[in-house]
Amino acid sequence: MPCPIRVKLGKMRVLSYTLESPQTNERITPTMTVSRTARAMQEMLWRRADQLGWETGFMERERKLTGSSFVTGLVSGWQNDPDSSVAGLAQAVGNAGTPITRQGLDQRFDAKAVALMRKMLEASLEVVLGHTAVPDTILSRFSAVYLTDSSVVTLPNRLSEVFAGSGGYGEQASTSAAKISVRWNITHGALEALDITDATVHDRASVAHHGAAEVGSLQIKDLGYFKLDDFRALGEEGSYWLTRYKVGTTVYDEHGERLSLSAWLPQTAGKRLEAQVQVGARQRLPSRLVAERVPAHVVEQRHERIHETARRNQRPASQLTLEMAKWTLYLTNAPQSLLAAAELFILARYRWQIELLFKLWKTDLGIDRWCTQNPHRILCELYGKLLVAVVTHWLLLLGCWHNPRRSLRQAIPTIRGLAWQWANSLDRLDLLEHALRSLVRALSTCHMDRSRTHPRHFELLEPFAA
Secondary structure, eight states: OOOOOOOOOOBOOSOSOOEEOTTTOOEEOOBOOHHHHHHHHHIIIIIIHHHHHHHTTOOOTTOOOOHHHHHHHHHHHHHHOTTOOHHHHHHHHHHTTOOOOHHHHHHTOSHHHHHHHHHHHHHHTTOOOOBOOOOOSGGGGSSOEEEEEEEEEEEOGGGTTTSOOOBOSSTTOBSEEEEEEEEEETTTOOEEEEEEEETTSOGGGSTTTTOOOOTTOEEEEOGGGOOHHHHHHHHHTTOEEEEEOOTTOOEEETTSOBOOHHHHSOOSTTOEEEEEEEESTTTOEEEEEEEEEOOHHHHHHHHHHHHHHHHHTTSOOOHHHHHHTTEEEEEEOOOTTTSOHHHHHHHHHTTHHHHHHHHHHHHTSOTTOOSOOOHHHHHHHHHHHHHHHHHHHHHHHHHHTTOTTBOHHHHHHHHHHHHHHHHTTTTOHHHHHHHHHHHHHHHTTOBOOOOSSSOOHHHHHGGGOO
């Protein structure tokens, strides 16, 4: 049984330095390049992995397996195939520089290996890669646009001393689960925070939620982070926030009269309403409310989801929640001059990008899957596959983030096919850069087609381009 390891990863620094032009004294942001990415991968997965291998006790003088071969082999092996067997992983470790048998590798999944993979994940979030230029759209009106959300990975009950779960209901019920919280800067694409905690920890207690917000930035968060005091603090710091309305929150008009939302909101599908309001029975937070009445078929879909959630939680659906499902409501402190109602709805829709990111991590990268009952190996897979997610994200930013039509889902198979090539090129910077340039050329074709019936997010942003 592994030792309990409580994990809270620090904020990822997008930039740890700036450059200044000697002529203008302007701050210059380093751009993300093949050379910078190759050096970062070499430093992290080769030199840093060996250093942490010694520090954690994973590497011992009488053993041949190095930290870099172990880490690089697992990362490239799981990137190539998230459901790889131990035999497949042993081949990947051999490709990374240290031949090893399946039995020999299986024996190395112990507490020291868990500590090494955890330390590597922490270290990966300190890597400096620079920014990727993006076209001028609604996003560029803000110094940064952040999406924050979390997802839960259910673990075997035997790991409840490491990550505590709430039990839950149904077949997926477990007393052990890890909550992964992410703060994603969609202006530049960087994952600026990644936090792993017990699943019982509230979203608002995560590092991802409490990251610093620069002046002029916009925070878009789900209802799990809804707290009027937090919104007030963001406004006082000079940043903006955008959130869905939380059912049951008291709303007053600008004169202080309490509103009955169901009677006051639009009664015709497609009609929008916008007003300055005060939110909260005590706080009376000045806000801007934007609402739209949705069609009957959307209401029906929402009611189905509400009843399904109530069934899973073994409690009746709230009548107020069912009634408020007739509208889409948002609250923000961004003025109309900065963000018109139509633009607000587009940005709010962007929040689903982080849901798609978690889906990609689970479906395509397998962060919630393992083929073992060994608790040490399960934790190695959890940390290791999150490290795969970070490295894969670097490659996505390098190869296709600059393209508004990018398709991250299409890019994954292309990246998967390169895994063994970059893994055996880490000790040769020229070969590694050659592999990454080949990847960039291939990723240029990974883009979404236009859709007349369901416009993509890049199509919605195009009319507002500068």
